Amino acid sequence: MDWVTSIILALGVVSVASIMAWTFVPKGWRTIAANVFAGGLVVVSPYVGELLQYLVGVPWASVYDKKTAFALTLAIGAMNALWRKYTNTPMGRKG
Secondary structure (H helix, E strand, O other): OOHHHHHHHHHHHHHHHHHHHHHHOOOOOHHHHHHHHHHHHHHHHHHHHHHHHHHHOOOHHHOOOHHHHHHHHHHHHHHHHHHHHHOOOOOOOOO
16 A cells, blocks of 8 residues: 555544544534544454455455555544544543
C-alpha cells in the first residue's frame, strides 16, 4: 500500500471516530471516546477486511503494512492534539 492510500485510510479512521465522538458522547468524554472509537476501528477493520475478502475478493490482507500503521499512529496523534485544543471541559463533566 502506498503512502497516499495509507494517509487516506488514516484520515478516514480519525474522521469517523471524531464524528462518532462529537455526535454520540457527552461533553467531557469526547477526547477519550474519539480515541476509543479510533482504536476500535483499527482493531475491527482487519476482521471486516477478511469478510470483504471473502465476499468480494478484495486483497485486504495488505492493509496494515508499516506505512499504514505509521500513518494511523500520526493521524490518531493529530486527532488527540486537535481534540485537546478545541475541548476544554474536564473529563466527566458536562458543562
